[in-house]
Amino acid sequence: MSEASLEKGIQALKEQIDAPVAAFFSSCTHCGMCADACLFYTENKDPEFVPIHKVEPMRRIWEQEYTLVGRAKKLLGLSKKVTDEELQEWQHLVYDSCTLCGRCSMVCPVGNDISSMIRKMREGMAASGNAPPGLIGASTRSVEIGSPMGVRLPAVQAQIKHAVKETGLEYPMDRVGAEYLVLLSSMEIMNYPEYLQAIAKILHSAGKTWTLSSKAFEATNSGIQIGSSDIAAELVSRVVNAADELKVGTVISPECGHAYTAIRWDGPNLVGKKFGFKVQHILEVLDELRAAGLLKTEGMEDDKLTFHDPCQLVRKGGVIEQPRNLLKMIASDFVEMEDAGVMNWCCGAGGGVSANENADEIRLKAFDRKKKQLDGLGVDALVTACANCRIHLEDGLEDNEMDLPVLGLTEMLAEHLVKESDSSEEKANDISN
Amino acid sequence: MNSAEFLLWVRGTGLQIATVIFVFGIIVRFLEILSLGRKENLAEHRGSGVSQGIRTMFSRSIPIDKNTARRSMFTFLTGYVFHIGLFVVIFLLAPHISFFKSILGFAWPSISTPIVDFFAVLTMVSLLAVLYRRITHPVLKTLSTSQDYFVWLLTFIPVLTGYMSYHHLLLPYNWMLGTHILSVELMLIFFPFTKLTHAFTLFLARWYTGSLAGQKGVKS
Numbered sequence: 001m002s003e004a005s006l007e008k009g010i011q012a013l014k015e016q017i018d019a020p021v022a023a024f025f026s027s028c029t030h031c032g033m034c035a036d037a038c039l040f041y042t043e044n045k046d047p048e049f050v051p052i053h054k055v056e057p058m059r060r061i062w063e064q065e066y067t068l069v070g071r072a073k074k075l076l077g078l079s080k081k082v083t084d085e086e087l088q089e090w091q092h093l094v095y096d097s098c099t100l101c102g103r104c105s106m107v108c109p110v111g112n113d114i115s116s117m118i119r120k121m122r123e124g125m126a127a128s129g130n131a132p133p134g135l136i137g138a139s140t141r142s143v144e145i146g147s148p149m150g151v152r153l154p155a156v157q158a159q160i161k162h163a164v165k166e167t168g169l170e171y172p173m174d175r176v177g178a179e180y181l182v183l184l185s186s187m188e189i190m191n192y193p194e195y196l197q198a199i200a201k202i203l204h205s206a207g208k209t210w211t212l213s214s215k216a217f218e219a220t221n222s223g224i225q226i227g228s229s230d231i232a233a234e235l236v237s238r239v240v241n242a243a244d245e246l247k248v249g250t251v252i253s254p255e256c257g258h259a260y261t262a263i264r265w266d267g268p269n270l271v272g273k274k275f276g277f278k279v280q281h282i283l284e285v286l287d288e289l290r291a292a293g294l295l296k297t298e299g300m301e302d303d304k305l306t307f308h309d310p311c312q313l314v315r316k317g318g319v320i321e322q323p324r325n326l327l328k329m330i331a332s333d334f335v336e337m338e339d340a341g342v343m344n345w346c347c348g349a350g351g352g353v354s355a356n357e358n359a360d361e362i363r364l365k366a367f368d369r370k371k372k373q374l375d376g377l378g379v380d381a382l383v384t385a386c387a388n389c390r391i392h393l394e395d396g397l398e399d400n401e402m403d404l405p406v407l408g409l410t411e412m413l414a415e416h417l418v419k420e421s422d423s424s425e426e427k428a429n430d431i432s433n
Numbered sequence: 434m435n436s437a438e439f440l441l442w443v444r445g446t447g448l449q450i451a452t453v454i455f456v457f458g459i460i461v462r463f464l465e466i467l468s469l470g471r472k473e474n475l476a477e478h479r480g481s482g483v484s485q486g487i488r489t490m491f492s493r494s495i496p497i498d499k500n501t502a503r504r505s506m507f508t509f510l511t512g513y514v515f516h517i518g519l520f521v522v523i524f525l526l527a528p529h530i531s532f533f534k535s536i537l538g539f540a541w542p543s544i545s546t547p548i549v550d551f552f553a554v555l556t557m558v559s560l561l562a563v564l565y566r567r568i569t570h571p572v573l574k575t576l577s578t579s580q581d582y583f584v585w586l587l588t589f590i591p592v593l594t595g596y597m598s599y600h601h602l603l604l605p606y607n608w609m610l611g612t613h614i615l616s617v618e619l620m621l622i623f624f625p626f627t628k629l630t631h632a633f634t635l636f637l638a639r640w641y642t643g644s645l646a647g648q649k650g651v652k653s
Contacts, residue, residue, distance in 0.1 A: 020641035022466040026634040030567075030576040031512070036504040047571035067465055069626045106653060107501045109512070110631050111493045111639030265649060268475035278477070318479055318650030342652065343498055 006084045009128020013061050013082075016120035024117060025062050027110040028052055034104035034114055039345050039369040040097040044362050051104035051114045054093040055121045057082045087130040094121050095132050096359035100225075100258075101311035101346035122227020131226050134356040139222040139231050146238075147218045148355060149186035156184070156217050159193050169200045174246065175211035180285070181248040181277075182210050183219035183239065183263075185256040187387035195255060195387070198414030202286065205417055206294035210252075216242035219254050220388075221262035225352030232262065233270040239263060243277045250278040252285055255408055257312030257350055257386045264317065281313060282410055283385050287322035290329065297416040300332040303380035307409075308337070308370075308393065309344035310386035323385055323409055330416045331383075337373040345369045349392035367396030374404070381405045383412065436607035443614040451618035458625025459633060466637060478648040485647020490639045492653075507566065511559045518556030522549055522592060546599070553596045560589050584627050590616040 035041040035050035063070035064079050073079045102115040125131050131139075138148035145152060160171040172178065180203065188195045203210045216238040223232025243251050253260040264279040280288075289295040307327060313319040320341055327334050339345060348366035353359045370393065374382070382397075382404055384390050393406045434442075474482075496502035502509050523529060527543040534540040543549075564585055567573045594613035597603055604612065624630065646653035 017469060019466050019469040019471045020638070020645075022469050023634050023637040023641055026462065026466060026628075027631040027638040029628050029631050030573065030578075030581050031508050032570065032572045032576055033505045033508050035572045037501065041572070042504075047575040050572045050575060053575055066469065068461055105642060107498070107505070108642075109493055110635035111489060111642045111653075113642040113645070116645075265476045268477075269472065272475070274475050274477070315651060316649065339500055343500070 004127060004129030006082075006087070006128050009087060009124040009126075009130070010061060010082060012127035013058050013121070013124035014065060016123050017058070017062050017066060020113065021058075021117060021120065022062060022066060024110075024112040024114070025059050028112060029110065031109065033107055033109060034112075037103040037107040038098075039101075039103070039348060039366045040362060043366045043368045044097070046097075048093060049097045051098070051118070052112070054090070054098060055114070055117045057086055057090060058117065058121045058124065061124075084128065084130075087125060087128050090121075091125065091130050091132060092358070094118060094125050095135065095352060095356055097362055098351060099311065099346045099348065099353050100351035102315040103311075103343065103346070106315060106343060119224075119227065122225075123229060124227075126227045132356045132358050134358065135222065135226040135352050138352075138355040139226045139228065142218070142220075142222040142235055143231060146216075147186045147189075148220055148222045149190060151186045151189050151218070153214055153217070156189055156212070159189055159196060160212075162193065163197045163200065167197050167200060169197075169204050171196070171200055172209075172211040174214055175209070176246050177248075178209040178211040178246065179249050180208060180210040181239075181243050181246060181251045182212055183252060183254055183259070184212075184217050185220045185254050185259055185387050186218060187220075187256070187391060188254060189217075191391060192387055192408060192411075194411045194414075195408060198408075198411045199252075199282070201414045201417055202289070202295065202410070205296070205420070206289050208289075208294075211246060211248065213239075213242035213246060215245075219259035219263065220256055221259060221266075222352070222355070224258055224262045224266060225355070229270060232266065236263060236267045236270050240267070240271055240275065243275075248277055250280055250285070253279060253281045255282055255385045255387050255390075255410055257310035257317075257388065260319075261312045261316050281317065281319050281322075281385075283313070283319055283322040283326065286410065286413060287325050290325060295326075295329075295413065296418040297329050297413060298418045299330070299416055301330055301412070301416075302332060304333040304335060304378060305331045305381050305383050305407075306335050306337050306374070306377055306379045307340065308347065308382055308384040308389060309341060310384065310389050311344070311346045311350055313385065314342045314344060323383075326409060326413060327383065330412060335377060335379065337377060339373065345373060347386075347389040347392045348396065350386075350388060354388055354392055363392070364396060364399050367392075367399065370396060371400055371402070374402070379404070381407055383407045383409050385409045436605060436611065440607050440611040440614075443611050443618065447615060447618050451621040455621040455624055458622075459630070462625050462630055462634070463637075466634065471641070474645065474648055476648070479650035480647050482644035482648040485651075485653065486640045486644030489643025489646070489653050490636050492643075493635075493639050507562075511563050511566075515556045515559040515563065518552045518559060519588075519592070521552040522556060522595070525549060550596070550599065553592055556592050557589065557596070560585065560592070564589075580627055584623075584629055587616075587620040587623055587627070587629070591620055 038051050041049040064074045100115050104114040141150045142148045221235045260281045348363045390406050397404050525544045526549045530543050598609040598613050643653050
């Protein structure tokens with residue numbers, strides 16, 4: 001990253017202030033309702049965690065630069081300047097205690113999109129050198145190595161080798177003209193290699209062509225999390241270049257929430273142009289295959305299951321029905337958590353929190369909210385569709401000594417795929433009929 | 434200045450000054466906001482930003498999510514009571530309607546004064562409850578600035594002085610009525626430059642949030 005300074009931070013914040021931000025600041029009545037929607041406040045009870053307070057330095061810059069009264073006060077020397085010390089102090093509020101989950105934005109009575117403001121606030125924090133060390137490390141590794149966890153291509157190739165042995169399927173790399181470009185998250189490469197195998201099985205049985213890219217296999221975007229549009233744009237453009245070079249029709253964002261926001265919604269705005277290909281979350285692809293009759297499953301899970309909605313999929317992405325449609329195919333006893341869907345509570349570790357050691361204590365405390373949702377539900381397993389949620393859910397469950405397996409939906413579906421021999425028999429029957 | 438001159442001034446010059454500042458102030462605030470602009474969303478839209486934007490402009494007035502309403506019950510309840518109370522008191526009291534008629538040229542039905550009186554009391558009780566919470570609740574203490582208390586006074590005093598005029602309390606009627614009108618004028622003058630602007634800008638805020646959510650296919 002380029003040399004950080006307070007001036008750069010303030011400049012970055014000024015650039016972030018647009019009409020929506022000005023409308024939001026003009027409308028806030030300090031009612032405090034956003035606190036009740038924030039799991040960091042409800043579980044830690046620290047009044048500083050009230051979401052709108054997390055953008056207070058940006059509010060003052062807006063007032064001093066973009067309002068008549070604020071400018072007059074500044075001229076008269078009556079306004080309080082934003083200082084480096086203050087921003088340093090705010091790091092705990094802007095990064096450690098916010099996953100950009102967006103629940104506050106859903107409940108604000110005047111309609112303020114508070115989480116988008118916190119995302120903007122992070123631009124000023126990063127540019128002024130006030131981002132947490134964990135996220136600076138992750139962003140640096142993303143830019144230099146290509147993955148926030150430092151995963152290099154050989155590690156992916158090793159995974160592929162293993163997957164070929166396990167499944168006997170082809171894992172194409174850099175195949176031009178494939179229908180789908182499959183992206184992965186580092187978390188999947190390191191902790192959940194079954195995901196890649198599941199995708200290969202499902203797409204193979206659906207008769208779809210796909211490929212990985214040696215130049216862009218990583219889907220997660222640390223630039224979004226730390227709040228650096230430059231870094232975020234660089235990471236998105238790697239995927240865009242790969243997708244354009246390989247002439248794919250659709251880029252599949254993996255089981256990861258922020259990766260989806262980064263490439264699907266922020267991506268075109270970061271690189272400043274519309275994409276020449278589609279971007280879909282893996283759950284959208286699977287649900288489309290289901291609807292087209294190309295995802296054939298057999299057998300049902302007898303276990304009582306529930307689904308944890310990743311924040312970025314429901315509140316920021318509109319992917320709500322798809323996992324439910326898919327679960328219906330394979331789960332005979334599916335129950336919803338209280339607040340499931342668009343108002344689901346965050347796992348507590350998205351938005352860069354999992355990469356930020358400073359947040360470890362409060363993130364585990366925030367997990368109490370998930371515990372409350374699960375308590376009394378009596379489920380045998382928890383299903384989700386985000387590798388980052390998954391690892392943190394496992395962490396939180398272990399911390400609370402709760403013995404509950406956490407499953408990835410794509411992998412579950414792959415396990416229930418109609419066996420190849422059965423489906424070829426079916427095809428033969430279809431033809432003879 | 435005697436009471437008749439005072440009343441004449443607040444009804445004439447005072448009102449003119451306050452109205453001009455109020456109207457120009459609101460226009461300036463809207464220009465300040467709109468001139469900052471918003472970049473076009475280049476991501477392929479999944480749904481209509483326009484229809485969700487319009488929906489959100491109204492839906493945020495209703496506690497759609499039951500659990501959210503339950504968690505923030507105090508804020509919801511007091512918020513509803515004093516906002517509805519203010520609406521009734523400002524727009525449905527017969528003398529206020531004649532005042533609006535003198536400016537706008539048309540009138541609408543009023544409701545009986547004792548009922549409006551009841552709403553005035555309800556509004557004041559609710560505003561006092563809100564103030565008590567602001568002073569005592571840790572979250573609100575963190576958020577509150579001197580402007581929050583100033584704006585509370587700007588809202589409360591017109592209701593209180595209106596109530597006292599009607600009941601002929603404390604001051605002779607003309608003085609109290611003049612004070613009531615003056616307090617409303619002060620509120621109008623500060624309106625555009627304080628958080629009172631939310632009464633207008635919240636529609637912009639809801640529109641921006643709702644339309645972006647709608648483009649993503651999210652019901653916000």
